[in-house]
Amino acid sequence: MSFSIFPWSFKCIAEHRLAMDLVACKWIPTITLAFLLLIFTASLWNLESNQADQYPFPGDLTNMILDKLEGWSLGKNGFTEDSNKRGLKAVGPNMTTCHPSYGRTDLLVNCCPPGFQSPVPFVDFQFPDPQSPLRIRRPTHAIDADFLAKYNKALTIMKSLPHDDPRSFSRQANLHCLFCTGAYDQQNYNAPVSIHRTWLFFPWHRMMIYFHERIIGSLIGDETFALPYWAWDIPEGMVMPDMYTNKSSSFFHTQRDASHLPPNTADLNYVSDTNISREDQLDINLSFMYNQMVSGARKTELFMGCKYKAGTEGYCDGPGTIELAPHNALHTWVGSSLNPGREDMGKFYSAARDPIFYAHHSNIDRLWEVWREFNKHQLDITDPDWLESFFFFYDENLRLVRVKVSDVLDIIKLGYSYEQVHRPWLNKRPKPSFPPKLARQMLKTKENENKLQMLSTHFSSSDFEPHGRALDASLAVKVRNHWSKKEKEEENVIVVHGIEVKGDAYVKFEVYVNLVDESKISPKFREFAGTFAHIPGAAASKKKIDLKLGVSELLEDLEADQDESIWVTLLPKTPSCSNVTIGGVRMEFIK
Ligand code: C2O
Numbered sequence: 001m002s003f004s005i006f007p008w009s010f011k012c013i014a015e016h017r018l019a020m021d022l023v024a025c026k027w028i029p030t031i032t033l034a035f036l037l038l039i040f041t042a043s044l045w046n047l048e049s050n051q052a053d054q055y056p057f058p059g060d061l062t063n064m065i066l067d068k069l070e071g072w073s074l075g076k077n078g079f080t081e082d083s084n085k086r087g088l089k090a091v092g093p094n095m096t097t098c099h100p101s102y103g104r105t106d107l108l109v110n111c112c113p114p115g116f117q118s119p120v121p122f123v124d125f126q127f128p129d130p131q132s133p134l135r136i137r138r139p140t141h142a143i144d145a146d147f148l149a150k151y152n153k154a155l156t157i158m159k160s161l162p163h164d165d166p167r168s169f170s171r172q173a174n175l176h177c178l179f180c181t182g183a184y185d186q187q188n189y190n191a192p193v194s195i196h197r198t199w200l201f202f203p204w205h206r207m208m209i210y211f212h213e214r215i216i217g218s219l220i221g222d223e224t225f226a227l228p229y230w231a232w233d234i235p236e237g238m239v240m241p242d243m244y245t246n247k248s249s250s251f252f253h254t255q256r257d258a259s260h261l262p263p264n265t266a267d268l269n270y271v272s273d274t275n276i277s278r279e280d281q282l283d284i285n286l287s288f289m290y291n292q293m294v295s296g297a298r299k300t301e302l303f304m305g306c307k308y309k310a311g312t313e314g315y316c317d318g319p320g321t322i323e324l325a326p327h328n329a330l331h332t333w334v335g336s337s338l339n340p341g342r343e344d345m346g347k348f349y350s351a352a353r354d355p356i357f358y359a360h361h362s363n364i365d366r367l368w369e370v371w372r373e374f375n376k377h378q379l380d381i382t383d384p385d386w387l388e389s390f391f392f393f394y395d396e397n398l399r400l401v402r403v404k405v406s407d408v409l410d411i412i413k414l415g416y417s418y419e420q421v422h423r424p425w426l427n428k429r430p431k432p433s434f435p436p437k438l439a440r441q442m443l444k445t446k447e448n449e450n451k452l453q454m455l456s457t458h459f460s461s462s463d464f465e466p467h468g469r470a471l472d473a474s475l476a477v478k479v480r481n482h483w484s485k486k487e488k489e490e491e492n493v494i495v496v497h498g499i500e501v502k503g504d505a506y507v508k509f510e511v512y513v514n515l516v517d518e519s520k521i522s523p524k525f526r527e528f529a530g531t532f533a534h535i536p537g538a539a540a541s542k543k544k545i546d547l548k549l550g551v552s553e554l555l556e557d558l559e560a561d562q563d564e565s566i567w568v569t570l571l572p573k574t575p576s577c578s579n580v581t582i583g584g585v586r587m588e589f590i591k
Contacts (some may be wrong), residue, residue, distance in 0.1 A: 003506070016396075017252060029184060038412050076273040083163070089198065089309035090404075093184035093193045095119065101181035104341045104537050105504045109175035111349065114164060122392060125403040127502065128214075128415040130224075130280035135213065135416040140241035140359055143228050144420070148243060151228070154220045155355060160235040166394035173210055175393070180348035181537070191309045196348065197319040198308035199301075199386055202368045203405040205361045207272040209322035209512070210414055211393040211401075212358060218396035229362035231287050231421050232326060235282050237320045237363075238266045240334065244356045253354045255336045255344040267359045268326040269334040269523055271508045271573040272361045282359030288523040291427035293371060295553040296530055298589045299491045300379045303371055309385050317545040321530065322371075324547075327364055328533040332506045334360075341504060347537060366418045369411060380409070433525035436559040439516045443567050447478070462568075468581035471509060474518060476569040483562050491587035493527055494568055498583020499545040504574035507534040511549055514558055515569040526557045527569070550590070 091134050096119055098112035100111060116297060138147075149317075161168035172531040177186060182192030197206040219223030219551040229238030232487040239262050244251045259273065260266075267274070269288050297303035297320070306318030319328075334356060335346025372380060381387070387406040391578040395401050432439070469475065479494070486492065494511065500508055514523060521527060530549035555561040568585050572578075 003505040018241045024457050048253070057105055060140070061069045071338040076541050088388055089314050089316070089385045090255055090312065090390065091193060091308060091310050092097065092187050092383075092390040093179075094187045095184065095392055095393065097185040098183050101178075101179065101349075102537060103181055103347060106340075107349075109177060109181065109349050111174040111181070111183055113166065113171065113174070120400050122402050125401050125407045127407075127413050129412070132415060133224045133226055134412070135409060135421055137219070137226045137229050137239060137362055137416060138150075139231040139421055140243060140421045141231065141236045143243070147228075148249075150183065150220060150222065150225070151216070152249050153253065154222075154225065156215045157219045159250060160498070166398070167219070170353075171235060171394075172212055172215070173350075176352035176357070177349040179204065179391075180351075181431055186310055191310075191312045191315065191448065194308070194315070197323065198306050199304045199319050199320075199381060200308055200389060200405070201305050202325050202365070203318065203386075203389075203408055204391060206365050206368070206401050206408050207393060209361050209406065210360055210366065210416075211395055213416070214396045215394075226416055227362045228234045229366055229418065230356065231332060231363055231366075232266050232268060232360075233285075233293075233363070234421055234424055237288075238268075238282060238285055238368040239263060240266065241359065244359075253341065253344065253356065254304045255332055255350075255354065255386040256356075257337050257342070259337075260333055266330065266444065267333060268329060269330040270325075284524045286368065286425045287430045287525075287528075290428040290430065291523060291528060291530065292325065293425065294374075295368065295429070296321045296550045297371060298550050298552065299360035299493075300381060302491070302493070303379070304381060306546070307383065307386070315543050317543050318548060319545075322364065322367055323532040325531050327360075327507075328535050329508075329531075330360060331535060332533075341537070346506065346535070348450050348535060349537070356496050369418065370423070374552065380459075385439070397415070414501045429553075430524060430526040430528065432558055433521055433527055434516050436514070436557075440560065441512050443518050462586060463584040465498065466579075468500060468583050469581040470578060471570060471572050471582060472578040474569060474571045475565050475582075476515070478588050479568050479585050480565045481560075481563055483564075486589050487591075490591055492555055493549055493590050495569065495586050495588050496532070496547040496549075496582055496584075497544075497548060498581075499532065499580060500581045500583075501534060501536055501545070503576060503579040504536050504573060505575045505579075507536065507580055508532065509577055510571045511547075511572055512569045512571065513551060514555060514567050518569070518571060521571075526554060526581045529554060548588075548590075 037091050096117055098116040100108050100112070103109040155169070157169065158172070159169040163170050165171065178191060182194055182271060184193045185191065186193050195201060210359065213225065213227045216227070217223060218421070228239055239261060242262060243249065245261055246252055253557050265278045266285070268285045300322070301307070301318070303320045303322065303325060305320040308314065312381045318456040329349060331345045332342055334354070335342030335344060339346070341347035344354045345357065389402055390402055392400055392402055395446040408414060415424070462479045496515070500558035509530065510523070510531045512527045515521060515527050523531070530547070530580050532547050534545075552561070555566070560566050566587075570582070570585075572580075
């Protein structure tokens with residue numbers, strides 16, 4: 001029987017004519033077959049007992065066996081074994097695949113560490129000693145001179161380390177370059193690793209600054225060292241922190257926008273320079289924060305970003321609220337307008353060369369905690385593909401550490417915490433710019449006029465596929481709302497789908513609901529649903545982007561939650577929007 005299954009047997013018999021060898025030719029395949037059957041049965045048993053969730057359908061049994069076999073063959077490579085076994089689609093880099101990558105469409109960069117070609121032994125992440133002191137991250141506007149001196153000294157040392165040393169500042173900066181430009185392939189897949197615009201955004205950056213902080217501390221022998229955070233979400237922090245502008249310190253960096261130095265107020269939703277008063281800017285910033293943290297972030301995906309899984313098929317491009325802005329917007333605001341990509345902060349390949357990057361991300365990291373806390377951890381992701389996604393970082397002892405997302409979900413266990421600041425944006429729920437009833441009436445009238453004489457900016461179709469529609473001018477589309485089908489716990493979500501960005505410039509457009517007057521609008525008003533703030537040039541994938549904006553509270557406030565349809569207006573804010581096409585706009589419910 002085994003002869004017909006294994007062609008190898010024929011060859012074997014042809015080559016080995018001695019009786020003893022013939023016996024071997026018969027038995028080796030038979031034993032192999034029996035062994036495979038055994039594994040198969042064991043896996044079936046396993047399926048029934050505890051792993052049923054990962055292989056819900058009988059068709060997946062084939063995958064399961066393939067995974068098993070794949071698992072064995074990959075075990076040889078020092079970087080792989082258990083992570084993607086049993087059908088998991090966790091993302092992680094194959095560290096030996098580093099290659100030059102594009103920092104901008106016209107700029108090839110090589111951020112690979114020396115000697116990456118051969119696998120380096122690694123250890124699995126372990127929590128720091130729970131007895132060691134908690135590192136308390138404080139806001140940049142509240143740190144003292146002692147702390148500054150200490151940090152300055154450590155950063156000076158870090159900057160003086162040779163590039164060969166993974167703790168050196170240049171290597172730290174390159175970490176960001178490597179993961180944001182797609183310089184690594186994923187383990188087991190011919191697809192790049194990407195850390196922006198997906199649910200890996202928060203955990204990857206947490207890992208990066210965690211190791212960075214510990215390295216800095218160890219360079220001055222200070223176990224309590226904690227990175228400061230730039231609290232741009234509160235008025236005290238809505239300015240470039242002073243410490244970064246002191247020319248004689250290691251925090252100073254030349255590649256920044258000179259017109260955004262203090263006392264210029266930070267624009268959390270930055271597009272281009274305006275001359276509004278500080279007071280107005282603060283007001284807009286706070287309402288904007290409310291939208292990004294509260295009303296626009298009531299479901300996991302809206303805040304965390306899309307579910308990015310391993311392989312080409314698993315790729316997605318859908319950023320969460322905070323990542324879009326203030327995160328992207330402030331990267332752009334800080335970077336120098338004299339450089340083609342507003343480097344250094346304005347492009348991801350170069351962003352971490354600016355010391356302010358670490359305080360910026362410290363605040364991003366803190367806001368992730370604030371959001372989790374608000375939602376009593378009810379919205380935390382439990383998908384094993386996310387939890388098992390992993391990366392490698394060098395620690396303060398020059399060990400390469402493999403760290404999984406599940407390792408970085410408890411900051412106290414990670415040995416750090418945040419000094420709390422107030423949250424003035426919490427009660428900045430915006431008010432409509434126009435009486436909602438009147439607005440809806442006006443839009444109805446306009447629609448009827450449109451039927452007679454179609455205005456080129458208002459569309460009753462919200463689907464522009466397959467070719468898409470350019471965003472060279474503002475665009476208002478009527479979108480059906482199917483409100484009666486909505487279940488109680490569900491969130492209304494506006495999806496601007498199939499966004500395609502050509503070119504390399506910062507792209508920004510804003511989305512408004514039931515807007516009647518474009519001229520006086522800003523995120524200060526309830527009509528504001530969200531923003532698309534995009535820094536092109538990240539990891540290579542041709543997938544189009546979906547922008548998802550949670551609007552249930554907004555629709556209630558605009559008294560439109562039970563309307564059959566709403567008007568959604570896209571307002572281009574940068575000239576680069578003429579390089580943007582969108583596939584359409586639709587309304588969805590998210591559980
Ligand atoms: Cu990886 Cu602030 O970007």
